[in-house]
Amino acid sequence: MAESPRILVVDDESTIRLLIREVLEQRGFQVLEAEDGPGALKVFDEGKPDLVLLDVFMPGLDGFQVCRHLRARPGADTIPIIIITGTEDYDAIRRAYEAGATDFIGKPINWIILGERVRYMLRASAAVRQLAQNREFLARAQALARLGSFEFRPGKATLDVSPEFCEICGLSCPGSEVDWEDVIGVIHPDDWKALEPLVEQACTAGICFRQDIRLVTGNGIRRYAMLQVDAETDADGAVARVTGIIQDITERKLAELLEADSNRILQLIVQKEPLERIFREVARLLERQLPLAMGVVCLVADDKVVSVTAPGAEQGFSEAVSGTALSAESGTHAAAAYLGQPVVAPEVFSSTFWRRARHVARAFRIRSSAAVPVYSGTGQILGAVSMVFREEYQISGADLALMEKTANLVALAVEQHQLSQRLIHQARHDPLTGLVNRAALNHWLERVLKERARHPSLGAYMLIDLDRFKHINDSLGHHVGDLMLKQVADRLRQVVRDSDLLCRMGGDEFVLILDRLRDKNDAARAASRILEHVGRPFHVEGHELHVGASIGITLFPDDAVDTTTLHKNADIAMYVAKNQGGNRYHFFDGRMHEAVIQRLQVENDLRKALERNEFQLHYQPQVDLTDNRVVAMEALIRWNHPERGRIPPDRFISIAEECRLIIPIGRWVLQEACRQAKLWQDQGLDPIRVAVNVSAVQFTETDFAETVRQVLQETGLEARWLEVEITETVVMKDQEVVRSNLKKLKDLGVFTTLDDFGTGYSSITYLRQMPLDGIKIDKSFIRDLETAAPSDESKNAGLVKAFVNLAANLHLSLVAEGIETEDQRRFLLQLGCSRGQGFLFNPPVPAEEATALLRSKG
Known part of the structure; x- marks a missing residue:
């Protein structure tokens, strides 16, 4: 069983360390602690953490200095260091990045998402380390790579080449000679434009050069090669012979492209770019690695494909695949998501994976395909990454490994998007009732008021305050009170129309915005329905509970045209309704204002x-x-x-x-x-x-x-x-x-x-x-x-x-x-x-x- 990730928490405040430990341990992390800079360096050396949460302001060594010391340690360059600082302290954020920080978390800390933020950074760090390991592997492969050799004399139409040269270039060489035209034919046209003047200078002036080029072989496979060219001169200084070596650097180049593409995609994820753009880059990454392939990224939900991104596909492909029910016979993309494992179809028309989707394969000339599922960090299947080929193609283990790497990028992107959406939802909604909160209400109402300024119609701002709720909350406890508030919200939902907005302001206060009313009687009828719904008995954990509601109503644009004044007016009207005994509604009128101002003055x-x-x-x-x-x-x-x-x-x-x-x-x-x-x-x-x-x-x-x-x-x-x-x-x-x-x-x-x-x-x-x-x-x-x-x-x-x-x-x-x-x-x-x-x-x-x-x- 894999060991839980170790998180080093460095903060001079024991309360903060305790809170972070509680949040992270609940999510399965091991927590190491240090209260100052020297302690952090010691614990880092002994505990070998996987991630560091580092406070900026500490006595002695501050967070920036500690970050620099940590980065100087062997093997610490890829360990995420998250600086904890003030959200608006841009200077501290800049200094944190200069010191080598990976990211920052603003204070006050959002405890709800801290664990998810740490988990996300650990996954991103693992992806970066994997890429670093690939670079080391490719460096070893380069040392073992085969080299081809060639030579030619200026003005001669042929080159003398080694067998390895022909193999690298994909040329058929019966003897040791090959025509220049054949060699030029396998060099990418754009690369030959850059290479031709260098060859000319080598032949005329004896200038040596080194150049990377792309080779396009007869079967359409693209390879990368490195040319090293030297020139020999005769006694008169004229170029007598040009010699050189060619090295197949395809694996290194593809790895460099993979690293560059992956880093660019990671950057897009960090920047919270739209998923569609990120998925297009993932598909293009696959196509750059395998030019014969068409990359496809699918998302699934409710047992069907709900999103398809395939920038290299013909028009209509995405529409044909989107909506496909998940099964083991609806194409490799659907089968991978359905079975939760990689699937390969070397020959589409004989594969059971395409039995129900052969019409799609015929329409878009698909001959071979493969797909891997996309898993979230919690094991949920999010979708699939697929490659399809218009020629029969034998999918290798390396191809599947490549798709699995891109599937990890897709998972990171989706989870980051879901986290952002959750944060947005949490920022806009009340966690208890699921209703929108005050911030979302103000934003929505401002848009409505601007629209009503252009296209006038009557609306109502209705403030609903429960009567006798505090007594229930105090006598039966907050748990019963919370359950009752959820039932109240459910009953209020029965009153609202699709064009209305229902909000919980906090405590036992709700707001209902009614738009496009015929007259104020529509608002009165809605208020009466609310009183009727709220006035019925509530049954909560064996208790029969009774509350009423005091409702203040103000009209827009008649009474006000801004959110602040509307809420103030409704609050005044609600106060009047409550003072009249509650369980009633009251419309605002201007005469109430002075009385309420006097009351507020007395209170102050x-x-x-x-x-x-x-x-x-x-x-x-x-x-x-x-x-x-x-x-x-x-x-x-x-x-x-x-x-x-x-x-x-x-x-x-x-x-x-x-x-x-x-x-x-x-x-x-x-x-x-x-x-x-x-x-x-x-x-x-x-x-x-x-x-x-x-x-x-x-x-x-x-x-x-x-x-x-x-x-x-x-x-x-x-x-x-x-x-x-x-x-x-x-x-x-x-x-x-x-x-x-x-x-x-x-x-x-x-x-x-x-x-x-x-x-x-x-x-x-x-x-x-x-x-x-x-x-x-x-x-x-x-x-x-x-x-x-x-x-x-x-x-x-x-x-x-x-x-x-x-x-x-x-x-x-x-x-x-x-x-x-x-x-x-x-x-x-x-x-x-x-x-x-x-x-x-x-x-x-x-x-x-x-x-x-x-x-x-x-």
Whole structure:
């Protein structure tokens, strides 16, 4: 079993070496490592790697110096050295090639294709080494080559020649003489034009020369020969005799041509020239090596020939062969690809390999043929390389070896092309869903917009954002989320027409471009179909999942004529649809723009507010309704904007939640409230609980309880003096996470309360299941309470009485919010509620005023 190729990785960053090792070992390579230049030279000498990956910038010897040292080592001239450098660092790339680098890889490294790039360079290097071995072989053959001799006297019509001369030239020489005309007849006409004046100078002036020529023998076979001519002069200095030798250098010349042609083809492959051009050069290479042959390159797919390149063939040949089903009887090209082995047909019309294709052989006068399969590096048959002859020809082992060498070139070209196509596809498509990505969308849309500028018609840019997807992704994991996104993409494909473009922008966002609409109603109908398709249940790994979609639609050219503005408009419209509850579509109109700009400004300012210490906590007391004694303080956030003054919470909390800034803001509130509560205790005031409202976004973080524990530890406040308030929407959002966090808080000793009770949809069952300590009656139920006795059974009075009884039955504390009048206070006492807060007692005030309040009413 062949040993795996050894790759030397030289980089001073251990992380890069580790990542490269993981990628290459997964693909079957052995990996050697060195962290600097001297180490690289030592490992190179000891490990004998097959390829070197070399970083440019290293301490001590840099990559360029190391490359030069490596190239100076014996036998290292053909080992590929790939320099790792910045993609845009053209100076480093130039210096790398000057130092002897074979190729370069840009940073950041594309880990997906690194292994394929290394494998490609190893195959190309093997081809170059094979050519070098051929040169050595041919040098030995030249030393053993036969030599023919000749001589003639100026003005004489014949030459005296040796038998070897006649054999080399393909002449019939009964004696030792041959006519000049016969010799001239076997020299290629173009070569004789160059040779004739040299012969004339040798005869007249005694000038010696050496010249390579082409010989065309009677059977059409081309040979190459080297002439070495000397002249002898008499006593008067006149040329008396011309002598010379002729050497058959056909093998050397063909090898030189093969090397030159192969190198040129390799260069075309590296330059990513079209496959058709590369295949034409491969076919011509075969024809230069065997002038009687016609070179053919075929590609196959789906069990048939799909591409034929034969530059030397008559018109119609490619069309006659293309589309042929692969079989052992449809010509040697099809048989080689079908059987996966070389096939030879010395006599086409008696060969079973041509049984079903003899009409092709007759039409194009094919008498003999041979073909070899083209294999990829993974063993897949890509096609076949074939030679066909119009005369019967005995195919030799050397001919098959030549075709196999050209088949390797074809395989390299195809694999390079496939790699390029994969890279292009990866660059333009989303790997999860297979849909086009943002870059491809922008490119396609720009072309459409230019076309619509010349030929106006209506189009729509539709931004689709899934509702509730994040909840699924967070609760069931990214694997389930990814599977669901693939199903969403499949359903969206059912809506699009051939003229439309569907794109995944990333995350749970998709874009659909509708072209050539009759009116905006076409876009509305498409959006409705999307909502219908996405709204049906999804079944993923045993889960039945439900999502919706918020769709923003903008029209072109009516709303905009450039991709950036179209996306911005659709994003604004989608935002409006989502704010209206989601699972709907909304068309863009210009009035939305200003509102969204204001929202973005608030978001940007929020990001700076924490750093600039613009937030402040105010405190509102909770009191005992019987004696107005302060029993707790609720911390309420205020934003003091440097330009716009005091911004109320209802103007920024929802925005902070949407952009998840509420998490760092909420932690600050917890920290500051606990710090203040501990400060009050340190100042000698009676300990009281401080209540903090926690957003649903923050509370449903799985590490929320740990955050609370850290804050308590940092501030030194005992857990029993902290109260965490959550709303009913939190309870309904993610019950498992909420229940888990409530239990963890209870284990810590933190008091937990359900805020704004009665405004949501929580049931008694949920209250029983959730480990809560108290509830707060929403102020909307308190507002209309009057001094009437509880027996009056007004609507709000009845509800408040029910809340009081519920709290008592569930052993929960009860606080009434929004008490503004003395009548409301007395009525609540009559109903059985003994704690409350509101402007009757005190509005929210800064910490300094709250401190004074505690001193007076604590």
